[in-house]
Amino acid sequence: MTLYRLDASIRVEGSHSRALADIVEEEWTAGRGDDTVIRRHVGTEPVPATTWPLAVAARMAPPEVDQLLSADAALFAVPLYNFGVSQHFKAWVDLLITDPRMTGEEPATAGTPAVLAVVRGGFYGAGSPREGWDYASGWMQRILGEVWKFDLEVVEEEFTLVGVNPALDEFKEMAVELRAKAEVNARERGRALASRAA
């Protein structure tokens, strides 16, 4: 069995989204033996900015889709950047949507089990000053869950900039708690992913 793993963080060291995805992957591998993982680092090896317009103009199906479709399960680790979607994840999605297999009533990914790990530097909970400022998570769930119809589960972590941005120091305890919760959730979702792909 094969897991397709996409990372959209532009950082390699200190990336919370990679850390959560590592946990999911660990549980996937533990549950399934020495299965294959296809890795796509769109944050550090991005789809060039000119690729999607070319694909649209040429009505070319991108070979990148075959990779995704060869997998039995998928894992997407995507941080919120500037209150919006990762430009690199959007570029990857735009490109894949040019493929007819990725649109319509029955896209080729329909029913494939998947986990989306979303990480936000700030805190966007109800009543917080940033409530309503996350414009990425909703979009990602629409695309993955409703357009591509993955059987999707979501792991979220917030306040990952605590400890990086000194202005957030007062939230240290809360951030530790949120991280611990996210890690527990990632472990559960990883274990579930391994059995869902059975």
Added chain:
Amino acid sequence: MTLYRLDASIRVEGSHSRALADIVEEEWTAGRGDDTVIRRHVGTEPVPATTWPLAVAARMAPPEVDQLLSADAALFAVPLYNFGVSQHFKAWVDLLITDPRMTGEEPATAGTPAVLAVVRGGFYGAGSPREGWDYASGWMQRILGEVWKFDLEVVEEEFTLVGVNPALDEFKEMAVELRAKAEVNARERGRALASRAA
């Protein structure tokens, strides 16, 4: 006086967002004589996908900001793509936000008059099947109006895929009406932009 105009459409011919921006620009020029227009075509000459991560890592202020700050007014023409933000507009925003002048309580763009022309291929009105599927317009208004504090006015057009996608043929009359309304609005906003920059 100088107008900064950004176009995010990946198309040159048949782009509705360019057409709306052309009207705004026409009124700007008519109102102000032979003023300068700085043009940035991020959809056809995109910021490379690797530029922003490099700027973040190097803490480099991008020279692109100087262009924007040299203008007295700004015009942003941005289509909705795949229910989300234009990847090229996001890449441009991400890059500019790395500049300290573009953040904080008093960003250098605060109070600068601006128009955002947003174009959507489908229809996202209340009660429609796509209500709630536009994840870009809200984000763009947050960034331009609240993060960068432009004095922002918005022109919107919907159903621009009518006539392109045969499945939407039944909405032809409605699309003609929506376009006419958007054009009137663009003309008014263009005239206002010329006087607001006075």
